[in-house]
Amino acid sequence: MGAEGMELGFKGVLKELLAYKSGALGVVILVFLVALSIYTVVAIPYDKAIKLWRGEEEVWIENPRNAQPIWVKYWEYLRGRNLPETIKRDTSDSKQYGVYKSLRAIPGTNLKRLYIEFSFKYEYDDFPSEINIFFSSKFNESAPILRIAWEKPGGNKIELLDFIPRDKYDRLYLSIEHDVLKVLRSYVEEKLYALGKNPEVPLSVEKALFAVEDESMSSSLTVKPLKGTYKLIIEGLLFGKDSDVDARLIIYGKVYGMCGTDHLRRDLTIAMLWGLPIALSFGLIASLTITFLQLIIATISGYYGGWIDALIQRLTELYMILPFLPFLIMIAAFYKLDIWVILAAIIILNIFGGGIKSTRALVMQIKEYPYIEAARAYGASSKRIVLLYIIPKILPPVIPGLIGAVPGYVFLEAALSLLGLGDPFLPTWGKVINDSYRWGALYKGYYYWVLQPSFMLILTAFAFAFIGFALDKIVNPKLREI
Secondary structure: OHHHHOOOHHHEEEEEEHHHHHHHHHHHHHHHHHHHHHHHHHOOHHHHHHHHHHOOOOOOOOOOOEOHHHHHHHHHHHHHEHHHHHHEEEOOOOOOOOOEEEEEEEEOOOOOEEEEEEEEEOOOOOOOEEEEEEEEOOOOOEEEEEEEEEOOOOOOOEEEEEEEEOOOOOEEHHHHHHHHHHHHHHHHHHHHHHHHOOOOOOOOOHHHHHEEEHHHHHHHOOOOOOOOOEEEEEEEEOOOOOOOEEEEEEEEEEEEEOOOOOOOOOEEEHHHHHHEEEEEEEEHHHHHHHHHHHHHHHHHHHHHHHHHHHHHHHHHHHHHHHHHHHHHHHHHHHHOOOOHHHHHHHHHHOOOHHHHHHHHHHHHOOOOOOHHHHHHHHOOOOOOOOHHHHHHHHHHHHHHHHHHHHHHHHHHHHHOOOOOOOOOOOOOOOHHHHHHHOOOOOHHHHHHHHHHHHHHHHHHHHHHHHHHHHHHHHHHHHHHHH
8 A cells, every 4th residue: 555545635536536437437326326315215205115115005006017117118119019008097087088977866766877988099019917997886775786898999899797896995807807707708709700710718808808809819829909999888776865886997007117016016116216225325334334343443453462463363263254144044033134133233243354354454564654653652642543643544445445345235135135034024126136036027027027126236336346446546556557
């Protein structure tokens, strides 16, 4: 280590850091990550993020399951394929386009006739992923009797089923309703027989409702979506003067949001955004704390020597051979893990790390310098010498290691989460990767589920690695020739 590197002030270091391409790139990435973290904390408060991620309320029920990010739609659009987005129609929203509701009393009776019509244009090149209807009913006597029909472009009408809501808030999952599937299977077979074609594989509800009615309907591999205006018609008989029914139709698409959704319909944007401040906080706190403690311990060991030095060195060697991961697994088996327990365990298991030996070597070199002998001669205390004369001299070579260690701890938290040892309730990148692994994301083709958190981890690592490399060259002038 040269004197030039040790004497640089903060402004000089920053100026030299920006002079290196790697340093400038690292600073730009880090500033972006910090700004995005601040935005996340302000825009989505922690309590709200946790509540959303844990699904304490059914906030995700209107999201498609395992939907790809919206940017995939734009990429596919350039290739000539328009992926479907979610379509919603709600009778409680009087300003919404494509919604008509009529409720008329039948003279001389205590009955009402209900007519609801949802209409929408479907211009996509793929089929929706799911179709659900949510009912909000108001009745004091008998439950309403509803008849649900589907009208395709061209006027072909399919009577799907009769439905009676079981309570005031009921749902009809058309995609898995047995009666609907039975009706549609008969409808498709009738159309194919008329074309002189035998059905090969039964179509799903979504494909049968949106299929072009030609020979391609015989197989789910050849069926094509029919573009045009569709209608869902609900006709009902209501009992009681105050009775009423509102309905919400949701035709789930295959793309949603900036980051897509997971198997629980959760918007992965929450995890991508909140994973950033969690990762930065975890990595920085772990790196700063461990580096600071190792710096103090190494300074004490190198300056005082004797039995203190021998004890610290034996502890360091013992820590260096301890199996780190099995200890964390053991802790996970006996204690309820959260992010703070994990952080505390990592700090405790790294206090006497290998960094103590390299820092101790610097201290032993510096304490022999003439100005240290001069300080002792005019009566400076050991505490003053350590805090004012030794530690400031060993900080420059320590800082690049501190910066470079941050991504290591970020990856460690992600690795622990991937192994199921992380905080199960926090929206972290490691937890997202763990969920994707458990639910077969790659096997099912949900690459975005794995690639997005992996990209964020790599981007964070690059930011600190670039800065660490540049700082290492600044405080170690011999590296500038490399």
